[in-house]
Amino acid sequence: MRKKYRSHLIEKIIAICNRPASPPRMAPMLWAGCVGAVSTLSACITTPSFAADMAMKAPRPAAYQWSGCYVGANVGGGASGSNFDTAVDPGTHLLDPDPAVVATSGSGSHGGDGLIAGGQVGCNWQSGLFVAGLEGDFDYFHSNPWFSNNTNTLSDGVTPFTITQSITTDYLATIRPRIGIAADRNLAYLTGGVAFTRVSYLESYIDGAAPAGIGTAAASKSLVGWVAGAGWENAITDHWIFRAEYLYAGFSKVNAVGAITDAGGGVNTLHGSSDLTVQIIRAGVNYKF
Known part of the structure; x- marks a missing residue:
């Protein structure tokens, strides 16, 4: 016109x-x-x-699409914590009330820190602003929470004893659904699912009685727990995506049974246990296919 x-x-x-x-x-x-x-x-x-x-x-550029599968790597730090418990049965080395003294002194909490590094793979499905996905990851994670009563004395106030507990992890793996909201090249999400690890638990006891009592209780076990967290991702290019994530995982108790013995044939059954929680903060990069 x-x-x-x-x-x-x-x-x-x-x-x-x-x-x-x-x-x-x-x-x-x-x-x-x-x-x-x-x-x-x-x-x-x-x-x-x-x-x-x-x-x-001129048409406006299309918003970034998060649908698709990806593979990536991550690195960060983790903090683990444990509640340690001790119980000693009546026996012939420790006589009443010493089993209760040792059990009370040998219970407490402590934590440990460690590096976490590994990889992840997953897929996303986008509908409008909403993004749903499923991700699995496997990370090296060595942590070693431990607890020691330092040096206390038995009920006589003279005989010293020490009891120490520790729990060690070597990896952390998760399988987690994710749900989030996309704003073009930014994605904020919540996540939760199942966590896996393997732990080695050790409790040791020694005292200064005559004859001296020595004992251990140990266990190694694969644990299945729960995990929840949140994260943010930014699509730097159409294929490369930067991410930051926080996760909290919890696992049930590990129980171990051993014995305190002495050279004279005295014996008491020793019980030890520990739970495990893990918090991690990590950054990573994904390649989206």
């Missing part, structure tokens, strides 16, 4: 220019003005829509 209007306007200007000038001495000025007007309008016609029109018609 704009182009048709400009063509009609040029025709009107040409018609005016063809009229005799009055007075005649104005003819050169009239023709000069006609030539300038026609040239300007012709340039407008030969330019398809103005730049402003073109800008208005």
Whole structure:
């Protein structure tokens, strides 16, 4: 419509220019003005829509799509904590009330820190702003929470004893659904699922009685627990994605049974146990296929 209007306007200007000038001495000025007007309008016609029109018609770039599968790597730090418990049965080395003294002194809490590093694989499905996914990861994670009563004495107030407990992990793995909200190239999500690890638990006892009592209780076990957390991802390019994540995992108790013995044949059954919680903060990068 704009182009048709400009063509009609040029025709009107040409018609005016063809009229005799009055007075005649104005003819050169009239023709000069006609030539300038026609040239300007012709340039407008030969330019398809103005730049402003073109800008208005330019389509907006499509939002980033999170649907697809990916593989990646991560690194960070983890903090583990444990509640340690001790029990000693009545026997012939420790006589009442010493089993209760040892059990009370040998119970407490402690934590440990460690490096975490590994990889993850998963898939996302996007519908509008909502993104759902499933991810599995496996990380090296060596932690060693331990507890010691330092040096206490048995009920006589003279005989010293020490009881120490520790629990060690070597890896942490999870399988977790994820649900989040996407804002173009940013994704914030919540996650929760199942956690796996393997622990080695050790409790040791020694005292200064005559004869001296020595004992241990140990166990190694694969544990299945729960995990929950949250994270954020940013698509740096269409394929490379940066991420940051926090997870909290909890596991049930590990129980061990051993014995305190002495050279004279005295014996008491020794029980030890420990639970395990893990908190991790890690950063990583994914490659989306």
